[in-house]
Amino acid sequence: MERTSSVRRAMARQHKGEVMIAGEQLRLRLHDGKLIKDRRYHLRTYPNCFVAQELIDWLVSHKEAPDRATAVCLMQHLMDHDILHHVCDKRSVLKDAKLLYRFRKDDGTFPFNTEVKIFMRGQRLFEHLIGDKNSILQLREEHGVVYQRTFPGCQLIDWLLQNGEAESRRRGLELCRTLQEHGIIQHVAKKHDFFDSGLLYQFCINFRRRRRLSELLDESEQDNEAVAVSTQQDNHPDSPFVLHKSLPQEGSSAFQSVGSSKDLKQVASGRRGSLNSLQPHSAGFPPFVQLSSTSVRCNPKSVLRRHFTCDELLAPGAPFMKKVLTVIGDALAWGFVVRGMAPCYVQAVDPGSPAAAAGVKVRQFVCQVNGQCVLNLDYRTVTRLVMTGPLTVVLEVMEPLE
Structure with a gap:
C-alpha cells in the first residue's frame, strides 16, 4: 500500500513536469511567432506579454484546439500549474478577452519549489547523457526483455562522479534515489528501488519528445489525484507546439507594441532552496x-x-x-x-x-x-x-x- 502511494505521488510529480515542458514548448513557439512582445496599456508598458484573445485566435487557427472553449481550458490548465498568469496577478481565471497575460518564465515569477528543482536537475542530466557520444544510455537486456536507453545503476553513479555531478558515491546514490522518488528515473521493470549495482534503470520522461498540451489536459481529467502521463518513446505524433515555418497573422489589438524589454531581475526571499x-x-x-x-x-x-x-x-x-x-x-x-x-x-x-x-x-x-x-x-x-x-x-x- 505504501509503495502504491509512493508510485502515485511520483506519477503526479511526473505529470507536473510534463505540464512544465509542454508549457515551455508553447512559450518558445509563441516567442518565435512574435505573439509575445512588449505591450503598452493605459500609459504603462508590460514586457513579454500576450493578449488572451489573440492567443485563443492563434490556438484555434493553428488547430491546436478544436474550438475556443477548449483553447481556454488548455490555457487555464497552464495557469493552474503556475506556467502563466495575469500581468497584475489580479485574475486567477483566463478570460477570452483583451486582457494581458504573461508566462512566469518571462517575468521571473516562476515558483521554483524543491520538486521543480529536482525535476530540472533530472532534465539537465538527461540532456548531458543523451548528447554524450559514448553515452551510457544504451539498448540492454534484463531477464530476457530488451529495453531502450537503459543504464546500470553503478554506471550512472560512475558518470556522476566523473562529471563532477556528485562528490561521492553516497551522494550520487542519494541523488539517484531522489530522482526515482520524483518519477524521473525508474527500474526498467519497476520492481526495485535504486541501487549502486548492475540493475538496469531508465528515464521515465523523454524530455525531448514533442508534446501536445491537450494530452496533458485529457490525462488530468481522468485522474485529478495522481496522473499517469505517457512515457512513450520517440515514435510520437507531431506536436502542435513544434515550430512551424509559417507565422501567424496578428489580429488587431487595443494594445500597442513597444521596443524590446529591459532585463528582468529574479528576486527571492525566505529560507534558501538550492538554486x-x-x-x-x-x-x-x-x-x-x-x-x-x-x-x-x-x-x-x-x-x-x-x-x-x-x-x-x-x-x-x-x-x-x-x-x-x-x-x-x-x-x-x-x-x-x-x-x-x-x-x-x-x-x-x-x-x-x-x-x-x-x-x-x-x-x-x-x-x-x-x-x-x-x-x-x-x-x-x-x-x-x-x-x-x-x-x-x-x-x-x-x-x-x-
Whole structure:
C-alpha cells in the first residue's frame, strides 16, 4: 500500500513536469511567432506579454484546439500549474478577452519549489547523457526483455562522479534515489528501488519528445489525484507546439507594441532552496536561474546603477577589481542569478548558497566561465555554459570598487 502511494505521488510529480515542458514548448513557439512582445496599456508598458484573445485566435487557427472553449481550458490548465498568469496577478481565471497575460518564465515569477528543482536537475542530466557520444544510455537486456536507453545503476553513479555531478558515491546514490522518488528515473521493470549495482534503470520522461498540451489536459481529467502521463518513446505524433515555418497573422489589438524589454531581475526571499538553472532551448527550457521557492510576484528591475559596456570594463584605470571564484555546486545547483545582454552581471545571490560562500556578489560582471571568455556573450549563453559544464564552476568576475 505504501509503495502504491509512493508510485502515485511520483506519477503526479511526473505529470507536473510534463505540464512544465509542454508549457515551455508553447512559450518558445509563441516567442518565435512574435505573439509575445512588449505591450503598452493605459500609459504603462508590460514586457513579454500576450493578449488572451489573440492567443485563443492563434490556438484555434493553428488547430491546436478544436474550438475556443477548449483553447481556454488548455490555457487555464497552464495557469493552474503556475506556467502563466495575469500581468497584475489580479485574475486567477483566463478570460477570452483583451486582457494581458504573461508566462512566469518571462517575468521571473516562476515558483521554483524543491520538486521543480529536482525535476530540472533530472532534465539537465538527461540532456548531458543523451548528447554524450559514448553515452551510457544504451539498448540492454534484463531477464530476457530488451529495453531502450537503459543504464546500470553503478554506471550512472560512475558518470556522476566523473562529471563532477556528485562528490561521492553516497551522494550520487542519494541523488539517484531522489530522482526515482520524483518519477524521473525508474527500474526498467519497476520492481526495485535504486541501487549502486548492475540493475538496469531508465528515464521515465523523454524530455525531448514533442508534446501536445491537450494530452496533458485529457490525462488530468481522468485522474485529478495522481496522473499517469505517457512515457512513450520517440515514435510520437507531431506536436502542435513544434515550430512551424509559417507565422501567424496578428489580429488587431487595443494594445500597442513597444521596443524590446529591459532585463528582468529574479528576486527571492525566505529560507534558501538550492538554486537551479533552466536548460538550453533544445531541452525545452530557456537559460534562466531562480533563487528559492519563495518568489516575489513582481517585475523587478536591474540591480545595476547604470549599464556598462565591455570597453568600459576593460579600459585602463576602470574602477573595477578582478577576482577568480570557485563555486562548488550542491546537490541541486549553485545559487546565483545572471542577467545582461553583454556583459553579464550577477543579479542576485542566494545568501545560503555555494555561490555566496565562494564570494559571488550582486553587481559583479562575469568575465570568464571555466577559462572561457564570456564578456561579449548574453546571459542565456553564459547560463548554458554553466549548465553544461561540471558542478564545480570557476568564475572570473569584475566587481566595482566601492
